[in-house]
Amino acid sequence: MKHVLAIALVVAASVAADSVNGELMATAAESCAGLASLKLPSTTIVLAQRVAAGGFTPPSPYAAGPRGALTLVTPGELPEFCRVAGIARPSNDSVIKFEVWMPAANWNGKFLGIGNGGFAGSINYAGMSAGLARQYATASTDTGHQGNGTDPSFALGHPEKLIDFSYRAVHEMTVHAKSIIAAYYARAPRFSYWNGCSLGGRQGLAEAQRFPADFNGMVVGAPANWLTHFQAGRLWSHLAIERNPDALVSPSKLAVLHTAVLAACDARDGVRDGILEDPTRCDFDPKTIECTGEDRPDCLTRPQVELVRQFYDSLINPRTKKLIYPGYARGGEPVWGDAAKTGHMVTRSRFGDPGGVFKYLLFQDPSWDYRTFDFDAELARADQLDGGLTSNMDPNLRPFFARRGKLLQYHGWSDPSPSPLNSVNYYKSVVNLLGGAATVHDSYRLFMVPGMYHCEDGDGPNTFDSIRAIEQWVEARQAPDRIIASHRSDAKGDRTRPLCPYPQVASYKGTGSTDEAANFACRMP
Ligand SMILES: [Ca+2]
Numbered sequence: 018m019k020h021v022l023a024i025a026l027v028v029a030a031s032v033a034a035d036s037v038n039g040e041l042m043a044t045a046a047e048s049c050a051g052l053a054s055l056k057l058p059s060t061t062i063v064l065a066q067r068v069a070a071g072g073f074t075p076p077s078p079y080a081a082g083p084r085g086a087l088t089l090v091t092p093g094e095l096p097e098f099c100r101v102a103g104i105a106r107p108s109n110d111s112v113i114k115f116e117v118w119m120p121a122a123n124w125n126g127k128f129l130g131i132g133n134g135g136f137a138g139s140i141n142y143a144g145m146s147a148g149l150a151r152q153y154a155t156a157s158t159d160t161g162h163q164g165n166g167t168d169p170s171f172a173l174g175h176p177e178k179l180i181d182f183s184y185r186a187v188h189e190m191t192v193h194a195k196s197i198i199a200a201y202y203a204r205a206p207r208f209s210y211w212n213g214c215s216l217g218g219r220q221g222l223a224e225a226q227r228f229p230a231d232f233n234g235m236v237v238g239a240p241a242n243w244l245t246h247f248q249a250g251r252l253w254s255h256l257a258i259e260r261n262p263d264a265l266v267s268p269s270k271l272a273v274l275h276t277a278v279l280a281a282c283d284a285r286d287g288v289r290d291g292i293l294e295d296p297t298r299c300d301f302d303p304k305t306i307e308c309t310g311e312d313r314p315d316c317l318t319r320p321q322v323e324l325v326r327q328f329y330d331s332l333i334n335p336r337t338k339k340l341i342y343p344g345y346a347r348g349g350e351p352v353w354g355d356a357a358k359t360g361h362m363v364t365r366s367r368f369g370d371p372g373g374v375f376k377y378l379l380f381q382d383p384s385w386d387y388r389t390f391d392f393d394a395e396l397a398r399a400d401q402l403d404g405g406l407t408s409n410m411d412p413n414l415r416p417f418f419a420r421r422g423k424l425l426q427y428h429g430w431s432d433p434s435p436s437p438l439n440s441v442n443y444y445k446s447v448v449n450l451l452g453g454a455a456t457v458h459d460s461y462r463l464f465m466v467p468g469m470y471h472c473e474d475g476d477g478p479n480t481f482d483s484i485r486a487i488e489q490w491v492e493a494r495q496a497p498d499r500i501i502a503s504h505r506s507d508a509k510g511d512r513t514r515p516l517c518p519y520p521q522v523a524s525y526k527g528t529g530s531t532d533e534a535a536n537f538a539c540r541m542p
Contacts, residue, residue, distance in 0.1 A: 049099035087147030132217020138164030214238030250342035343438035349431030429469025
């Protein structure tokens with residue numbers, strides 16, 4: 018067993034080493050400041066300096082960008098590190114800022130690439146800090162433009178910046194980071210990992226599809242990887258509310274709706290705990306709580322019932338009957354009214370223009386009006402213009418898997434942003450292409466997280482160490498058969514529960530506390 022593991026590590030290490038081919042491999046360790054003179058293709062190093070422990074002053078807002086599984090670390094907690102900032106210009110219109118942080122001592126020998134959120138536009142310092150605190154050399158990029166993450170107008174008139182945002186910036190960052198790490202430590206990282214959620218999830222899948230040699234293991238959370246259709250779904254909801262403001266469901270009525278959903282479905286998984294382990298088994302119809310007479314706080318009006326049904330249902334092309342975008346799972350209702358988390362059940366999207374992706378990224382027409390959007394022909398035109406740039410639905414992960422790449426994907430069942438069912442559909446598309454679940458199981462596992470909102474929070478146990486899980490999978494060949502997640506609540510104390518590889522579901526064994534993971538098994542539903 019021991020020498021099998023050793024061979025596995027040698028193979029994996031050679032994968033890591035040859036992925037820095039094409040750029041200079043240093044033979045002696047550089048000082049941090051010395052990295053300023055490092056020559057990288059079409060790239061300038063603009064900063065290379067030691068930062069004392071606790072000495073990093075982040076620009077605000079520090080917490081921008083999802084951390085995925087990583088715990089938030091304050092700058093004061095950071096160890097001493099070597100900070101390198103660079104600008105990559107792979108095209109005439111590219112200005113891709115990126116940073117690489119390397120621990121001055123106790124480097125774990127590995128690289129961790131960090132993803133972005135929203136439309137990016139800034140380096141994810143919070144994500145990098147969390148990686149550095151775990152002794153990783155880590156990197157993040159602004160993806161080639163500056164902004165607060167809510168505005169896609171950077172792409173107007175800048176087709177090269179759209180390519181940078183879509184996939185090129187992350188790849189450039191990754192290749193350069195490996196070279197910088199190799200120069201600083203005089204050895205390439207033994208393993209390279211990705212951690213991203215939301216846009217960072219999409220970035221991860223784009224990497225796995227386009228650049229299978231970049232990472233050995235990838236943690237991909239709640240990916241917005243069918244961006245054109247995701248945005249069409251958002252626009253559909255937005256228009257439904259805009260055209261009929263009376264249909265808007267208030268937060269207090271969403272709570273009424275959620276209570277009714279739980280009353281109907283909570284116990285179906287064997288445990289009445291406020292969580293639907295498998296929301297696809299819940300077919301609750303909001304008509305059940307339709308007001309019989311006049312509008313009251315504890316019922317939904319007819320327009321509200323219709324709007325809620327629309328949220329649960331998949332959006333279907335009326336002509337072709339094909340799926341445009343899947344609906345949202347039952348159980349996530351409490352967060353639908355939270356504009357900060359969804360931009361959905363509100364009259365105005367937090368992402369500015371609700372048609373911004375079409376207007377700025379694809380149609381390149383500032384006068385385009387989302388109110389006229391044709392969900393058939395115009396969406397087809399958007400897909401054609403996109404050409405797989407921002408929509409990363411290619412199921413062919415064979416090259417990544419052939420390099421022993423491991424993909425750990427998770428998605429909250431109560432996610433109100435990218436639909437959780439889109440992750441299920443993508444996973445199934447890979448399984449179908451590559452010859453069945455048994456084939457894919459050694460390389461790709463999807464963990465649906467009951468009761469988790471977008472990337473974090475929610476009623477269900479949603480804190481879990483996916484980084485440790487992917488490390489164990491890649492380095493020790495221990496595939497994650499279950500991942501223990503915990504939930505902290507002042508009222509109820511801690512609750513732990515296993516997350517299970519889809520389509521398995523955590524199932525109560527029948528004895529012991531339902532707040533303890535040990536009393537649950539992963540089983541086929
Ligand atoms: Ca339950």
